[in-house]
Amino acid sequence: MKKFEYFEATADIGLKAYGKDINEAFENASLAIFNIISDTSDIDAVHEIEFEITSEDEVSLLYDYLEELLFYHETEFMLFSDFHVEIDEDLHLKAKIKGEEIDWDKHERKTEIKAITFHKMDVKKTSHVEVQAIVDL
Numbered sequence: 001m002k003k004f005e006y007f008e009a010t011a012d013i014g015l016k017a018y019g020k021d022i023n024e025a026f027e028n029a030s031l032a033i034f035n036i037i038s039d040t041s042d043i044d045a046v047h048e049i050e051f052e053i054t055s056e057d058e059v060s061l062l063y064d065y066l067e068e069l070l071f072y073h074e075t076e077f078m079l080f081s082d083f084h085v086e087i088d089e090d091l092h093l094k095a096k097i098k099g100e101e102i103d104w105d106k107h108e109r110k111t112e113i114k115a116i117t118f119h120k121m122d123v124k125k126t127s128h129v130e131v132q133a134i135v136d137l
Contacts, residue, residue, distance in 0.1 A: 001128065004032035013111075014120065014134045023085045025129040026062065030069055030083040030097070036135065037073070039108045043081035045098035054092045058123040061091050062131055066116040069097065077102050111137055 004017040015032040019025030055061035080099030115136040
């Protein structure tokens with residue numbers, strides 16, 4: 001099973017991320033987000049940030065989580081490449097994200113993400129979990 005893929009959206013980019021469970025799907029969505037910004041294979045997981053979020057439903061939790069990733073990217077001037085997510089039945093998410101400070105001499109500069117959008121955001125559960133989001137570039 002692939003970890004993530006992209007789809008076309010006008011002036012934006014859409015992503016679908018997959019996992020055997022919701023935790024893995026959120027982790028792969030994180031990876032997809034940071035692969036839009038840079039090449040995550042060049043990002044060393046040397047600094048760790050932990051945070052927690054609770055939301056009213058799974059789609060809101062996905063939105064809040066991706067927004068939090070962008071917040072730390074922008075306020076800490078960091079790129080992330082390693083993600084660990086635990087979501088409980090009360091929609092309480094605990095995350096550990098690892099990365100390093102941005103160094104554009106080392107890291108490939110791809111595309112800046114301005115915001116996460118709710119447009120077409122979705123969480124689907126079948127034999128696996130698929131999450132979908134569109135980011136504003």
